[in-house]
Amino acid sequence: MNKLILGRYFPGGSLLHRIDPRAKLLAGISFIFILFIANNWITYLVLWLFTFTMMKLSGVSIRIYLRGVRPLIWLILFTVSLQVLFTAGGEIYIDWGPITISSFGLINGLYIFSRFTMIIFVSTVVTLTTKPIDLTDAINYLLQPLKRLKLPVDEISLMLAIALRFIPIILDETQKVMDAQRARGTVFGEGSLPQQIKKIVPIFVPLFVSSLGRAEDMANAMEVRGYQSNNPRSSFRRLQWQKTDIAALFAMVLLAVILFILRTEGHHFH
Amino acid sequence: MQINLQQVTADYQAGPIRSPEILKSISTTIKSGSFTAVVGKTGSGKSSLLKLMNGLLVPVKGQVSIGEIMITSENAKQSVKEARRKVGMVFQFPESQLFAETVEKDIMFGPMNFGVPKAEAKEIALEVIERVGLDATILSKSPFALSGGQKRYVAMAGILAMRPDILVLDEPGAGLDPKGKKEVMDLLHAWHKERGLTTLLVTHDMDDVALYADEVIVMDEGRIVFQDEPERLFSEMTAIHQWGLELPQARKLQIRIEQEANVRLPRICLTLDKLADALIEAGLA
Structure with missing residues (x-):
C-alpha cells in the first residue's frame, strides 16, 4: 500500500x-x-x-x-x-x-x-x-473551454482536488487499520484466495466508515464557510x-x- | 512476562520516504508485572518503541525478547506471530478498528484469529463486555450504532478478549472527556493488577504517569534517556524541560506552595492525596 x-x-x-x-x-x-x-x-x-x-x-x-x-x-x-x-x-x-x-x-x-x-x-x-493542488489548478484551467458545453468544470476540479488531498490521509489510515488488525492476529498475504479476500473486510469497513465521516465533516466545514457551488471563485495561487x-x-x-x-x-x- | 531489548535499531517507513534509525540502539529491560509509562516529545520514537513489542516494527539490528520469544530481523516472520498472541495492543482511537456486524463478532475476531474455538470465544466476549462495564445486551448490536465512549470500550474489550500477557497502550484516553478518560485508565489499570500483566503506556499526560506508573521511560530523538521511578523523574527539573515534558498537577502545586510558604516538604508528591498527607505531616494543613 x-x-x-x-x-x-x-x-x-x-x-x-x-x-x-x-x-x-x-x-x-x-x-x-x-x-x-x-x-x-x-x-x-x-x-x-x-x-x-x-x-x-x-x-x-x-x-x-x-x-x-x-x-x-x-x-x-x-x-x-x-x-x-x-x-x-x-x-x-x-x-x-x-x-x-x-x-x-x-x-x-x-x-x-x-x-x-x-x-x-x-x-x-x-x-x-x-x-x-497545482495539478488540479492546471486541469481546471485547461478544461475551461468545456464550460460552454455547460460542463461544471469548477466543481469537477474541486472534486478532484479534494480527492487528491485525501489520498495520503486515507493511505495513512489504511496503514493504521491494518496494523490494528495485525495486532489482533490477522496475517495479511497468507492463506487461500477466498481467505485473503475475507481478510480485506476488517480493513475496508473501518475505512469506509471513517471516509464517510470525513466527507461529512468536510461538507459541513465548507458550508459554514459559505461555499456555494454556483458562485465564481477566485484563486489564492495564480498560475x-x-x-x-x-x-x-x-x-x-x-x-x-x-x-x-x-x-x-x-x-x-x- | 519480561520484555528485553538488546541494542535495537529500527527504521520507519512512511510511504516512499524512509526515516532511518527512528530508534537508535536501544537496550532496556521492562520488568514482569510492571506498569511502565513511556513519555517524550512527538517524534521521539515512543510509538515505534511500542510497535517493536508485537512486531509491527521489526528491528533492523538487535533483538527484542518477549518472555521466551525472540524477535530479530532474521526470524521475524515466525516469531512475530507468537509475539502478537502474547501482546495486546490498544491503539490511539481504537474504535476505528471496529468492523463486524455485531459487537460480539468484533470481540471474537481477535481470539478466533489465535485459534480459540467459537464457543469459547463467545464466552470470552460475554465475560469481557461485562468486565468493561457494558451491558450484555450490547453484544447483538452493531458497533456502529453505539456512542463514541461505548465504541472505545468495545474496541478495548476486543483486545482484552485476546487474554494478553502484555498490554501495550497508546494514549487510550485520547479524545475523551476527563471523567471518561479516568474511567478508561482506571479500568485498564485494574485489569493490569488483576491479571498480573506487564503494561506499557504511551502518554502525554504526566498525571497518568503519576497516578498509574511504577516506572517511566523518557524517549528523546530515538533514544531512551531516562528509566526509573516517576518520583525520580519529576525531581530532575532541568532535564524535564530539556526533554519537553511537564510536571504533574500535584507536583506543580507542591512547588508553588514550597515557594510561597518558603518551606520544603520531606518528599516529592505526585498525587494530590500524597501532597495532602505531606502537608499535614509538615504541620501546614
Missing part, C-alpha cells in the same frame, strides 16, 4: 518542479501521443533518451521510478507476452500452431514494453514534480506562464519533429 509512487509528490527545487503545471500537464499528455510516432529502434532510442533526461532532471532517484513500475509489471508482461506469442513475420524461431515466436514478435514486444514503461515514467515525472514554460512545450514539438524525421515511412509492424 505504501509503495504506490504514481500520484505522489516529491518536494524539490529542480527545473521541472518550477515549470508551470499547465505546461507540464500538456507536455505529459502530448508525450503519450508522440510515443505513437515512433516505429523503429532509433526513434525508440530517442524517446528513451528523452525519458531518462526527464527522470534525471526531476532530481528523484531512478530507484523510486522503478518502484512505480513494479505494481504494473504483471500487466505489462502479460501484454508483451501476447505480442511476442501471437505476432508472426520475420524470422520464426518457434512454431506451435497459432503460437509463434518470431523476430517481429520479439521486436514488437520490446516496443510495447518500452511504450508502457515510458508512459509510466513520464507521468510519474509529472506527478512527482507537481503539487497535486504564472513564463518563458521556460514556452520552452518546455517547444521541446515537445521538437521531439515530435525529430521523431517524424527519423521514423520509417510506410512500414508498420501492426
Whole structure:
C-alpha cells in the first residue's frame, strides 16, 4: 500500500518542479501521443533518451521510478507476452500452431514494453514534480473551454482536488487499520484466495466508515464557510506562464519533429 | 512476562520516504508485572518503541525478547506471530478498528484469529463486555450504532478478549472527556493488577504517569534517556524541560506552595492525596 509512487509528490527545487503545471500537464499528455510516432529502434532510442533526461532532471532517484513500475509489471508482461506469442513475420524461431515466436514478435514486444514503461515514467515525472493542488489548478484551467458545453468544470476540479488531498490521509489510515488488525492476529498475504479476500473486510469497513465521516465533516466545514457551488471563485495561487514554460512545450514539438524525421515511412509492424 | 531489548535499531517507513534509525540502539529491560509509562516529545520514537513489542516494527539490528520469544530481523516472520498472541495492543482511537456486524463478532475476531474455538470465544466476549462495564445486551448490536465512549470500550474489550500477557497502550484516553478518560485508565489499570500483566503506556499526560506508573521511560530523538521511578523523574527539573515534558498537577502545586510558604516538604508528591498527607505531616494543613 505504501509503495504506490504514481500520484505522489516529491518536494524539490529542480527545473521541472518550477515549470508551470499547465505546461507540464500538456507536455505529459502530448508525450503519450508522440510515443505513437515512433516505429523503429532509433526513434525508440530517442524517446528513451528523452525519458531518462526527464527522470534525471526531476532530481528523484531512478530507484523510486522503478518502484512505480513494479505494481504494473504483471500487466505489462502479460501484454508483451501476447505480442511476442501471437505476432508472426520475420524470422520464426518457434512454431506451435497459432503460437509463434518470431523476430517481429520479439521486436514488437520490446516496443510495447518500452511504450508502457515510458508512459509510466513520464507521468510519474509529472506527478512527482507537481503539487497535486497545482495539478488540479492546471486541469481546471485547461478544461475551461468545456464550460460552454455547460460542463461544471469548477466543481469537477474541486472534486478532484479534494480527492487528491485525501489520498495520503486515507493511505495513512489504511496503514493504521491494518496494523490494528495485525495486532489482533490477522496475517495479511497468507492463506487461500477466498481467505485473503475475507481478510480485506476488517480493513475496508473501518475505512469506509471513517471516509464517510470525513466527507461529512468536510461538507459541513465548507458550508459554514459559505461555499456555494454556483458562485465564481477566485484563486489564492495564480498560475504564472513564463518563458521556460514556452520552452518546455517547444521541446515537445521538437521531439515530435525529430521523431517524424527519423521514423520509417510506410512500414508498420501492426 | 519480561520484555528485553538488546541494542535495537529500527527504521520507519512512511510511504516512499524512509526515516532511518527512528530508534537508535536501544537496550532496556521492562520488568514482569510492571506498569511502565513511556513519555517524550512527538517524534521521539515512543510509538515505534511500542510497535517493536508485537512486531509491527521489526528491528533492523538487535533483538527484542518477549518472555521466551525472540524477535530479530532474521526470524521475524515466525516469531512475530507468537509475539502478537502474547501482546495486546490498544491503539490511539481504537474504535476505528471496529468492523463486524455485531459487537460480539468484533470481540471474537481477535481470539478466533489465535485459534480459540467459537464457543469459547463467545464466552470470552460475554465475560469481557461485562468486565468493561457494558451491558450484555450490547453484544447483538452493531458497533456502529453505539456512542463514541461505548465504541472505545468495545474496541478495548476486543483486545482484552485476546487474554494478553502484555498490554501495550497508546494514549487510550485520547479524545475523551476527563471523567471518561479516568474511567478508561482506571479500568485498564485494574485489569493490569488483576491479571498480573506487564503494561506499557504511551502518554502525554504526566498525571497518568503519576497516578498509574511504577516506572517511566523518557524517549528523546530515538533514544531512551531516562528509566526509573516517576518520583525520580519529576525531581530532575532541568532535564524535564530539556526533554519537553511537564510536571504533574500535584507536583506543580507542591512547588508553588514550597515557594510561597518558603518551606520544603520531606518528599516529592505526585498525587494530590500524597501532597495532602505531606502537608499535614509538615504541620501546614
